[in-house]
Amino acid sequence: MFLLEPVGLGRAENDVYLALLDAPRATAGQLAQRLGDSEPAVLAALDRLLAAGLAQFVGRHEYTAVSPEVSVAALVQRRQGDLARLQAQIEDLARAHQRGGAAGGGAAELIDGEDAVISAIAALQFDAKREVLVVDAPPYLGGHCTPNVPELAQLAAGIRYRVVYAPESLAAEENVALMRRCVAAGEEARVLAEGALKMVVFDREAAILPSSYEHPDPSRRLLVRRSALLDAVVCCFESQWARAVPLAATAPEVSDRDRELLALLSSGMKDRAIARAMGITERTIGRRVTELMRLLGAETRFQAGVQAARRGWL
Template sequence: MDMAGHAGLDPADVDVFRALLARPETLAADLDPAAVDRLEALGLVRRGVDGALAALPPHRPLLAEAHRAQSRADALRDTAETLRAEFHRRPGAARDAVEVVVGGPEIVGAAVQIARQARRLVRGFDRGPYFHAGSLPDDAQSRSWTRGVPWRVVYEGRSLQAEPPERWKHLGSTPGETGRILPRLPFKLLIADEDAALVGLAGAAGQGEALVVRGSLLVDAFVRLFELQWELALPIADVARGGDDGADGLGGDVLTEVERRLVAMLSSGMTDEAMARAIGLSHRTVQRRLADLARRVGAEGRFQLGVQAARRGWV
C-alpha cells in the first residue's frame, strides 16, 4: 500500500524509508538529506556515529504524527468557524444577511434548506398558518436525525386549537424531536445551529413571507429569544399523549390519563372547546372534569387551577 500523502510524510520520504528497508546501513550522504532529516524528526530512522542509517518500526511514530495532524486539523476548523462568525458579525454585515422569501412553496423550500445545513441542533417555533401538512418535504426533519442532529420545537397552543385530534397524536413524535408548548408564539421560526434562521411573517394559509437570516447578530438574537421561550414552555408529552401511570409522585394525588391531559392543555392556554376536540369528549364533560379538579385542589377559576396543578407536579 502506498504511504504517500500520510501526515508528515512526502512521497520522497517514503521512497527513502523503503530504500533503507531494502539496503540496511545505507549512509545518510547517499540519500536525500531533507528526507533523511524529516524521517529522523519523526522517529522513523536512527543515524549511527559512522553516518549509517537504520530504519525503525514506523507504526507508533506515524500514529503519533497522525494524532498531531488531527489536532491541527481540528484547531484549523475551530479557527475557521470563529473567523466565519466574526466575519458575519462585522459592522454592517446585517445589511447583506437578510433575504426575503415570498409564497408558501418557497418558504417550505427555504425551511428544508435550513434544516439540511444544521450540524448540531435545530430550534423552531411552530405556529399557524401552516403552509403544508405533515412533516417537511423529503422528511427533512427525519433526515436531520439520521445525521445525529436533534430538534427542539415549541408549539403554539392557540394555533393547534382548530387542528383535528390526529394532529395532537403526532405532536412531538418525530424521532430526535423534543417538543414543548406555549399558549402563544410571536412568529414562525427555524434556526440551524447558530448560523441561519428562517422567520415566518404573517399571512394567510399557503401564502405569506419569510426572512432568511444568515450568520449575523440577528441570528444570535433569535437564538436567545428561542431559549427564553423554551424555558417558559410546557413539555409536550403529557399534552399530546397523557401520562404513563397517572400518578404525580409529589403530592400523593392521582390523576387519570384524561385528567392529566386536561390539566396540561389548560396550562398551555387551550379553550374548553379545543380540549374537547383534542380528547374526543363533549364540551360539557370537559367543563365538568375541570370543575371537579378545581374542587379537589380548592381552586377558584382556571388560573388558580393551573397554579395548583404546577405546585402539585401535575404539569
C-alpha cells in the same frame, strides 16, 4: 414542567416558592432543611424571588410568599411586554437588512415562492448537526399543516428538536396526530397560549422566519444568517419556549390525558381550544376540569395549576 418556568425562573426558585406557599413564614435555613438543599443555594433563590416580586421579607430573617394570583400574573404581563418589544426589534432589524440588500453579503435575504421556501427549510434541517428550534404557527404553505419528513429523519439521527406550538396549529385532529408522531420520535413539544411568533432556527447559525409578522405570507420568508438579527430571533424563541407549557412529561398520580389537560389548561388555553387539541368535546373538558379542581382542592383554575405543580403533576 414546573410552575415558574413560563415566567423565566428556574427549578430552584420554583421549589423555594412552592415551599414558601406551604409556610406562612420561614427562614432560609428552615427552607433549606425542608428542601434538603444548602442554605446558600436557597438564599440565592430567595434573592431572585424577591427581585421578581414573588417573595418578601417579614422580620429580619424570615420570608413569605406573595400571592400567586397577584405576583405571577404581573410576571406574565411583564414577559408578554418583553416579547412584544423583541418582536418589534426583529421587525426593525429585518427591514434594515432588507434595505441593505443580500447582494452585498447581508445577513438576511428574501426567499420568494413556495418551492424555494420548502427547499430551503428541508436543506437547512438536513444540514443541522445539533438542534433545530421551531415555533409552529399558521399560516402554512398550501393552507394546511403537512408532515415534517426531515424532522423525523433528523430525530432518528439524534438531532434535538424543540418545538413550540400555537393553539391554532393543534386545532385540527390531523395536526395533533402529526404532533404526537413527532413527540413519539423524540421531539420536545410545548404549547404557547398566545403570541406565538413563527420561526425555525438551525444550530443557531441560520433561521427562517416570515418576511412580516404583521402581514405573514407563507410563500415569502426571510433567511437570516449569523448577525444581531439572528441573535434577536434566538432570544425570541427562548422567550417563547420559557412561556410555553410542555406537552410531554411524567405524572404518576394522574392519567396521561389528565396530565395533558392540566398542561394545556395551565398554558392559558380556553376550553374550546383544549377540546380541539385533545379531540374531545368542550363539555367533557369542563366536566373534567371541575373534577380535577375538586381533587386538587382548588377554587380557581390558577390555584389548580399551583396545586398540580406542588404535587409534581406538571
